[in-house]
Amino acid sequence: MLKKKTFFFVLISLIPLSFILTQCYNAGAPENDPRGQLFAGSESCVKCHSDVYNSYTHTAHFQTTRPASADNIKGNFAKGFNILDYGNGLQVAMEKRGDSLYQAGYMNKKQTEAEKFEITVGLVNAQTYLYWKNDQLFELPVSYFTALHGWANSPGYDATRVNFQRPILRKCLECHTSYISDLPQAHMQVGFDKTSLIYGIDCERCHGPAANHVNYHTAYPDEKKPKYITTYASLTRGQKMDACAVCHSGTKGGFLRTSYSFHMGDTLSKFKEMTFLPDDPSHPSPDVHGNQSALLPASKCFIMSKMDCNTCHDPHVNQERNIGMFTQKCLSCHSEAKHNFCKMAPQIGSAINNYCINCHMPQQSSHVIMVGGGSQGKTSAPYLLRNHHIAVYPQETQKVLDFIKTKKI
Template sequence: MADSFGSRIWVIVLVTVALAATVAYMAYESEDQSELVKNLSRKLDSPSSAFPLDDHEIDIKRLTPTVVAQKRVISGSWVLQKDDQPRPRVVLPFSSLEDGPSTTDTLADDSHKQSNAEGFLGADACAACHETRHRGFLSTAHHQTSSAVTPDRILGSLDPPRNELETGDPDISLTMQATDGSVVQKVRLSDWSVNIPMDVITGSGKVAQTFLYWDNDRLFQAYASYFHGADQWLTSPGFEELDLQFNRVIRTECLECHVTYIQQTASPNHYQPSSAIWGVSCERCHGPGKSHVEFHTQNPDSNTAQHIVHPEKLSRERQLDLCGQCHSGSFDFKKPAFSFRPGDDISEFHHTLKPDFDDSGIHTSNQLARLQMSECFQKSEMTCTDCHDPHVAQRGDEIFFRQACLNCHDVEHCGMRPQLPSNIADQCVQCHMPSSEIDDLVGMKQQGLTLSMADHFIRIDHQHAKRIMERETGSTK
């Protein structure tokens, strides 16, 4: 007991000394730093390189009378807090507060008329010869799943008061706004604020739009996302409400399913911005287009497509692998990102983490594995394109999907059709591909909102059909 009591006394003494030193240190650093907040904002006209934090630099800075910034609390980042509160806090991954997030060489430029090293050109390179296909493709979720930010592409409001993300603490807020030709998330912590750029949109907008930003060649995720169903700016999935982290790195595992190609220069989130082909374009299913375009430009009379892949000429397994790149749930890489080419065996490139995963998450719905459980799949040679045309937008087109079913089935095959309400009798998907709630959208759940996605396990589920009838008719029989 005596030893324990003595140890406690020493701990109290040491903590008291440390606190006193910290207070004295901060008092020393509290001289006027009015330029600090200004310099923390994005420098659009003077790019600078990022360097690791210097352990010999001071690690506490007073930004305002109430806000301080510290290094080494989180490796590689500054942590900003009010003097006397552990939360809320803002985490910034910049090498120094004076530098802040720095501009890159291709902000707001998605033309990409020059090819990258792998020969990817982007969908616009296909337009001259495939105008109808290209025009239809531009409205698809694949094409819209990522793009460079321009104000007109953002679905959420940039005007007050609907451009605000409210939090549970009056000392912290985010405002999405256009400023000086760019779009930013203005972060306020008490009497301090900074603009975080919104450089890249990810997500087609069916569920949400999430935003990425560049710090030189490093790519990070911003804190606020726009959710379509709620028509609100909410916390991005996986973030905590009072912990505004801007240091979530964007890895190739994220990008492989949101962009056609981007060149990684160093792990985990260093890229060549000018190499990016935004959206999941024609080339993810047909292969890089550079050689194809060059050949047919030089040989305009040739009617035989060269240096390109026609997916319908691939085996069933290899056709499914094209969709399986992104519709087989979460995975680890066996080979470098963006190295898969149409005709390859996806199992040589990806290791699927949960092949039997049947819960519905925004990134883990595992459509291909669920489809392969279906009797429709097992007793036919069907592929994904029997029900989906990747060249046109089909979301919500019940007539199209009903016809896809009737290509193999007769109306009379539905034994429950005479009992079904007329408004759902022709909506095959509602009964045979029951929707399940997405369970990983924290921001929506905080608002009491839900979102569901169709389960691709096609089946006869009498209990589900009964629930639909009860919902539509109000009957509980």
């Protein structure tokens, strides 16, 4: 009987100790992180991972959403370059008013509505802009498109009328922000708590909550094995692909629960109704916009190897415009010694060191996003994105050969 009492006393005494240890690991988490006490905030990564963090802040992922300002809006506000003309007297002007930037709609030079640039979305191919009206987010009617080097209709907008009332839903934000919390719906309106917004894709959006990890390694700095965090290297190939597919899996298939709760190592099928239908039923293949996770696995390179997204992409480095670097990734696997080298090499010559990507992963027009510079169509341009289905594209190969011949490379 005495032994039982002693055992019970020891067991009870251990419970508070385990509770204290857990609280210790959570102690460094910022109280104001809207995701909860298990999150430490990306700034906490700087102490141990400063090089990676400082590099990552320059990437398109990190900067995919930011508070709008003159420093990060690419479009021109100068007179003569700040008007998008829809025809029939309709115009939208991008204007500086004091310290703020506005889009203003005009009908026969009379203002009909004006809203402020408040959030910038996008960095490389295009920028779209959002504004707050109370607790709702709306898309401004005019975007900036890199291919046009100027203003054009925002994606999905009717080119015959000016509309400031297109609401932004959670689905848009889940791939362009790290977090925002919903407010209870009122009168079928989707509202958000703007104080909870975490811009861009931060460290913990991909790596998961890190408060325990940060606190443990702060207490034990000599411990080099990562604790209380899921490392990319520990994942299976499927888990690695799913980590990217959360946002890069196209527009089909709805999330069963918010993708904000997806953490590295999770299985996407638990979160999303998976589908293999094309994004646009009028086109047989998945669209090049946002559906890389469906295009890449269909490639022979993927099927015949152990490659995943990280084989070519380093998410911590701003490398998206370095075509030569991506070509070197191809040549690291394809060589004469392995008997899998490009059959066009004799015709392409030394230029093959730069043009693998353009032949086998060409930039193609999205059928989901269309670009138009107003109703007159004088400044329309295709919205080009790189096709992640690695294959032979004879027309693209001929373009490269013609280019080489012209430039005498």
